[in-house]
Amino acid sequence: MKNLFLVIGLLIIGLVSNFVHASLMISPTRVVFDERQRTAKVFLINNSQEEKTYRLGWKEKYALPTGGYRDLTTDEVGSWRLSQLIRMTPKQIHLAPGERQLVKLALRRKQGMAPGEYRSHLFFQALPTEKSVTSKAIGINLNMILSYSIPVLYRKQTSVPKVNLSDVQIVESGSGKQVIKLKMHRLGNASTFGKVQVYWKGGDEQSWQRVSVANNFAIYPEVESASVELNVLTEQKMQNAGQLKVIYTGQQEYVDKEFVKKIFALTP
Template sequence: MINKDRKDSLYYIQVFKYLLFFVFISTVISPTAAQGNLLIYPKRLVFEGRNNIEKLILSNTGKDSAVYNISFIEYRMNETGDLKIISKAEAGLNSASSHVRFFPRKVILGPYESQKIKVQVRNTQSLEDGEYRSHLYFRAEEDEGALRKKSLTKKTTMSVKLKAVFGVSIPCILRKGINTTKVSISDLELIQLPKLENVLQFNLKRTGNMSAYGDFIIKYITPNNKVYEVAKMQGVGVYTPGNFRTLKVKLQKPDKLSFNKGAFKIIFTANESKKILAEARLML
């Protein structure tokens, strides 16, 4: 009979293979967050209803050991979708960090090794209805053990070495109460750039008490009603308290076609589902 340690080992191997598969096929459609040699699955945590425990899988795809410190960081999203770090509370932006705990807070991963992080919601009884959001931040550090080993094999010298330190973050969202959020798509415009590139610009508008999050599919419909998928975006959000976001999407023009007649159809669906949240059409 396979013991518990061997079961855990097989589980991590399967998860690691799964993460690598998605990284190779596309960083756009992958459900992982990735930077450097660190992969994180899933790339977004949402606690709502009775769901109060989630697990993250961290995987090191590099050939060297890696050390990551985990903490919370607070962001505000602007109208172009960029995230700005904030250091103090802002109106309409509720932090989740004081209501969520995780373990461990520091992870040391050997080459091609994975580890599970437990994330749990607590102290939510007195919370008012609405959405609370923080970001879990994974910051790379030097492996102290590796540095100590190097220092023993070399003579003591004074030197200065600059090395880039990266971090990656994922949203951690706590929702309480009924979700009243609705979204709409407006202000569609086709922009033609040099070198025959085409970009569709539009606004994603949000109303209600919680963030909007989902996937876009853009289709081109010819004058004789042939349909071509010309763009896809996954994991697009409008975070509270913001109420709209401007997007610019590069289009893949089918061979021997021009975007001077016909129409574009934009469909926004709930993340990783077929539930339509909003759609719009631009006649050319």
């Protein structure tokens, strides 16, 4: 019975987390300063039915080859930290239900900055409210403090990165669904950002079928080789011999840029 209560409690925490995460709308979810841009705007909207207060700050993060980030310690933070060059206003906001707030970012560049990509993550921390989420059935009181962050970048004298592909394979996950695994190798002093699409053509087929897609995929400068796993869209399994075509095309500032397109012959 104790284990059952624990499972129910974890389910409630998961549901509340998803709800609260959806209650704050952030636009855009990524900010890029070029060499001529001095200011940027981020809009926050309280999409919930409760008043919310958020404290704004900065996080320094390191991108991982398998996806996601880890927070950097003070000793690990290097010269590519952007937060020291950004003035942000306001630093705390209070939003009524449905209210929108503008956050202004002003870039203050320094003389003699080295070429390359600078990055920090703008951090939004939800402060506790008087109303807490309580489950009387299991006696758990949840007073959750959630946070979100978005990357903010500045590029100085960078070039468009180059990308290569290798080690493409189709494997089955623990649930029996197919997963496409591949490695992406980035060259250059800037990150990529775009859409990854994968197409399949069986040995006797004439047309390509799109089987997987991933939007807003980035490879940051600290990652030279990224390990990518893509879920297959269709229930139809890719069987026997065939070909996989992988296309990585740019989005936002890289729109219409094709980073890489490559076809791989696969055998059973």
